[in-house]
Amino acid sequence: MNGHDERHRAPERHVEMRREEKLYAALTEKRGHPELLSHRIVRDIGLHDRAHPREILQPLLAIGGYHHTLMHIADALQEATLPALEREVLLASLLKKNRAWILAHGEHALSTAEEHTFHAWVLRRKNHEPIAYITGEKEFFGRTFHVTPDVLIPRPETEELVRITLSQLSGGESGIADANTDIVVFTHRFREKTPEVFVDIGTGSGCIAITLALETRYPVIATDVSNAALSVAQDNAELLSVPDRITFRKGNLLKPVRDLRSPFFLVSNPPYIPDAEIPMPDVMEYEPHLSLFAGPEGMGVLQPLIEQAMEHPYCTGFALECRRFQAEKLQEIL
Template sequence: MTQTVRALMAAGGLPGLEIRMLLGHVLQVSRAWLIAHDDEPLAPQAVARYQELAEQRREGRPMAYLLGRREFMGHEFEVTPAVLIPRPDTELLVEAAIAALDGHARPRVLDLGTGSGAIAVSVALACPGAQVLATDASAAALDVAAANARRLGARVEFCCGDWYQALPADRVFDLIVSNPPYIARGDAHLGQGDLRFEPQAALTDGADGLRALAAIVAGAPARLAPGGQLWMEHGWDQAQAVRGLLAAAGFGGVASLRDLAGIERVSGGSII
């Protein structure tokens, strides 16, 4: 039987918006086209591809991975299962970074654990004079990040390695930012929702959720220029602990920023 957009919508199985998004992706057409041509016969290959994606979505696979993209800070980023899916919460970290760079003509910026490159690329696009370097321990993630930088026209340098070990010995920065793995080992959320399909090494440090945050704080003073700042995203209940790490490492002006839900989501400070 010939399938149409209307027939697939009527068959259901997924929310209507998700059906339209998957069909638009398969057919490479807009939502307006789907509405205007909802009774037009679809090619069998297109129907088969849609049904394949719809089945994966019913199994819980994230829409971002099925579509291969996610919007962040007004830019569309390519995403694959090699990287975390950019989330609106992380835009707070980018906003903090942009604010920290105000008044700097050519600031040096380091993004540790860049993943899709969403943070580094967004900062580079917002601050064209910045010299942005991004690292990740995953070569597959860096491939995604580099592709995003090229496609969006952002000047970002990439290095592969674990935290500061990825950097040349003489590099120092005016700003370090990071959204590291901060979920504790065994946290029930790791087995729920989109997190089930995202790279576990980018979600959990395999310990108490503070190990990566502590390593970044400990290494930052040696990599920051005088007056340089460090800002990190962390879990909903970790702000006090992260502020303690920063203060113990000699940072001044230690503070936490709240997201739209009122949760302390980002913390940082500056080298005195």
């Protein structure tokens, strides 16, 4: 959410031309010599260790105009070297169907373009790229959100953050509540005054702000330090028909609402991973580090955010996603 450490800039590999795309381009240039693909070109581009030659060659030969048998859903489910669930999710997104339809229609033939895309997606997933970035979408609170590598992928623990925030409107208990393994939702009220607006700090994809707008009557202010993230959030607000319910502002921590004169409730899923921690490859290599890491103890955003909330005369309370030890540290300063 904030630029506290230059070492944790967002990964740049998603802007590079993917190796499988280079391979597609190579086929166009070597149209008359498809046999070279499984040897020199595949080796030079660096895909020789990534997949069985047939997995690479079949879609590429089709691009070059060479005959091949159409792939059916059943073939795709058996051929792809990915876990069954991931194959099903990729095919469902590709064909704009649900997983139940995919499993019930094994005889359905993919078009040539769909087959090319499926093979490219499989190769990307084998390189640890998150499925949500491959398909460009992720479900959150029963709704589909557009996501790009400029924003974190919405997760179940953040759905719990939203649920607990909603419960605060009806007098739910404050404190520390489990959201996932070692991840909690920390809520606290400064005053009993009823809020008139939600403020979502570090909105990212906009999943929190948009869900709160759809689930309540309250207006929402959503902030981020990233123009790219704000653009994604605004697109999602349009997609889910709430652009008039949300005000988007650029800025760090509570600075964008410094002059707000309406009682507000703060909600945030800020960066909270300690700098020395190494997440799974699909997170570490692809998700924006700016939204993940926050200093030696992961407190580089949490603590100043809470301190500013305590000082703001119109902040009625907050709900934050963080680690349990971080919530306990924050309790000490309240």
